[in-house]
Amino acid sequence: MIATVRRARRLDGDISVPGDKSISHRALILGSIADGESRVRGLSTGADVRSTAGCMRALGVEIDDSVVRGVGMRGLRASADALDCGNSGTTMRLLAGLLSAQKFASELRGDESLTTRPMDRVVAPLREMGARASWPPLEVGGHVPLHGIEYRPSVPSAQVKSAVLLAGLFAVSPTVVLEPVATRNHTELMLAAMGADVKVEGRLVEIRPADRLSPLDIEIPGDLSGATFWLVVSGLVHGSHARIRDVGINPTRTAVVDLIRSCGLAIAVNSVRSESGEPVGDLEVGPASALRPLSVSGGMAAEMIDELPVLAVLASQLPGTSRISGAAELRVKESDRIAAMAEGLAAMGADITALDDGWVINGPRPLEGARVHSHRDHRVAMALAVAGLLADGTTEIEDADCVEISYPGFFDQLESLC
Numbered sequence: 001m002i003a004t005v006r007r008a009r010r011l012d013g014d015i016s017v018p019g020d021k022s023i024s025h026r027a028l029i030l031g032s033i034a035d036g037e038s039r040v041r042g043l044s045t046g047a048d049v050r051s052t053a054g055c056m057r058a059l060g061v062e063i064d065d066s067v068v069r070g071v072g073m074r075g076l077r078a079s080a081d082a083l084d085c086g087n088s089g090t091t092m093r094l095l096a097g098l099l100s101a102q103k104f105a106s107e108l109r110g111d112e113s114l115t116t117r118p119m120d121r122v123v124a125p126l127r128e129m130g131a132r133a134s135w136p137p138l139e140v141g142g143h144v145p146l147h148g149i150e151y152r153p154s155v156p157s158a159q160v161k162s163a164v165l166l167a168g169l170f171a172v173s174p175t176v177v178l179e180p181v182a183t184r185n186h187t188e189l190m191l192a193a194m195g196a197d198v199k200v201e202g203r204l205v206e207i208r209p210a211d212r213l214s215p216l217d218i219e220i221p222g223d224l225s226g227a228t229f230w231l232v233v234s235g236l237v238h239g240s241h242a243r244i245r246d247v248g249i250n251p252t253r254t255a256v257v258d259l260i261r262s263c264g265l266a267i268a269v270n271s272v273r274s275e276s277g278e279p280v281g282d283l284e285v286g287p288a289s290a291l292r293p294l295s296v297s298g299g300m301a302a303e304m305i306d307e308l309p310v311l312a313v314l315a316s317q318l319p320g321t322s323r324i325s326g327a328a329e330l331r332v333k334e335s336d337r338i339a340a341m342a343e344g345l346a347a348m349g350a351d352i353t354a355l356d357d358g359w360v361i362n363g364p365r366p367l368e369g370a371r372v373h374s375h376r377d378h379r380v381a382m383a384l385a386v387a388g389l390l391a392d393g394t395t396e397i398e399d400a401d402c403v404e405i406s407y408p409g410f411f412d413q414l415e416s417l418c
Contacts, residue, residue, distance in 0.1 A: 003381070003400035003411050005388030006369070008418040010239040015417065017227045019044040019220035020248045021406055023186050023278065025090045026162070027068070027218055028052045029098060030190055032061040034070035034215040041066045042220035046406040051086035055095055055108075058083055070215060073169065078104035082137075085110040087334060087405055090159055093122045096140050097163030100131035101170030105142035113334050113376065122163045125151045129167055129175070148173035148209075155329065156302035158183035161205065168207040169196065179203040181299035184252040189277045190216070218276035221248035225306045225379075226407050227283060228256055230417075232314045233386045234285040235265035242417075244283040256304040257283070259311070263318055264291040293320035293363070301326035301358070308358075309383035312341045315361040316350040317390060324358035334405075335375035344372040344384045348391055369393030378405040385414060 024044040029052065031038035043049060043066070053063050060077040062069040076099075085091040085108055092108050096119070099106040109115070119135045126133040128151070132143035148171045151164050161177050165187055168175030182203050192198045194216060197208040227244045234242035249257075249269060261267055266286040273280055294315055301308065301324065308327055315322035330337040342354035347370040351362040369391045374381035376399050388395030403410040 001399065001401035003385065003397045005385050005395045005397065005414070007391060008233060008237050008389040010237055011230070011234040011242045011417050012240060013242065013417065015230050015242055015244045015413070017222040017244060017247065018046060018407055020223040021046060021049060021225070022090065022158070022184060023220050023248065024049045025052050025094060026186050026190050027216060027220065028056055028063065029094055030194060030213060031068035031070055031216050032056045032059070033073045033076065033098070034194060034213045035072050036070055036215040038068040038070060038216035039066055040068055040216060040218055040220065044220070044223065044406070045408050047086060047404050048088035048091065048406060051084065051088045052091045055083045055085065055091060073210065073212060076102060079106060082107040082109045085114060087111050087114055089114060089117055092119065092138060093159040093163050094166060096122050096126065096133065096138060097166035100126045100129070100133055100140040100167050101144060101146050102141045103144055105132065106140055108138040108140070117332055121153070121155060121157065122160050125149065125160070125164050126167055129171060131167065144170070146171040148175040150176040150178065152178045153180065156181040156183050156299070158187070162187040165191065165205065165207050169210050171209055174206055174208045176204060176206045181302045182252060183302060184250065186250065186278070193277045216276070221275055221278055221280040222246045224248050224253050224256070228307045229310050229382050229386050231257070231260055231265070231267060231283065231285055232310050233389050235260065235267070235288055236314070236317055236390060240285065242285045246280055247283050249279045249281045252303070255300060256307045256311070259294060259296065259304065260314070262292070263294050263314065264289045291318050293318045293322040295322065296324040296326065296358070298326045302329070305329055306379060309337055309341050309379050310386055312345060312352065312359055312361060313383050313387045313390070315363060316345055316352065316367065316387070317364045319364055322361045322363065325355060326357055328357040333377065335377035335380060337377060337380060340375045340377060340380045341383060344380065345387060347372055348387055348395065367391035369395040371396045371398070373398045374400055374402055376402045378402045378407065382407065382410055385411070389414070389418060
């Protein structure tokens, strides 16, 4: 699919974004091992979350619409075939943790992109807990019981942290994860809501063994990562006034909102409330004030790793020199996002230099429509679409159908808003 994008005149109105992908994965996985039926409304309909649902069904769990019929912590059964994680690193890493504690062995596979991503970072702590785990291919389970460990990951990763915590549920002693930088805490919040004994003190998370988890009743909030595309474009397109409703504003995710505000874009958070332990609000974007360059480094990059591609687009329209560093993890996502965004934005006229761990971007530079490639990466495709909305002429994005991974209907929504 080639998506065609033209300059936006303005964005005006209410916007809804898909259910939060991170929370959706966790609701399906943890609901599957709860005692009884969980009600999960507003699940992401993206391909990644469908991969998680497919894997849980293959493990013997019934999932129908918004109901997950949990089988209990010891009720999963071996899949007849390798579990297909598609393009989803979250599916593969979280299930590696859960399945490492099962009496049966499991093999987890994915598409060509997923098989190139680093899985040794999850295999190592699971082995330290006494699990059978190897890669590639990723094979786990069949050697229990596990024992608790104190794990200090070298790379901040909510996925690896969650995998260790899931394994820790089944261990015979407490498990501690001490992160170098605090990452998104959806797993901890959900486990606590289900009755697990979880203790969080700053960057330290401890989980104690559990016998059972209570079912969930949860409304999945809108995905802040998906909302960020609209925050950027509506903040930069003159005369726009957009309201993005029912978005998750978990404090471990909102550093990106603070950063965008610091650049001069006006974002208000209204109607703040709690849904199943997750804070939710409406994001309203108004006229921008004096714009300023942005700076991201170190732990900040880990906090907003999924939003960095569209922040590179934002930086191209800000005065002065913006620098994004500390984001080497972008090199091993669905694509090499550092190279992909540098290539695409340079083709559109941006002054962007790729670093080993980010970019240096000088702005503002007028963008011109061009033929660019998504490299089959959903976040690259959507970030380049935002660039196209800011550019003169026509932008064509190759392999744009990859947005179905996280944001089905993105281009239809873009067309209706602009």
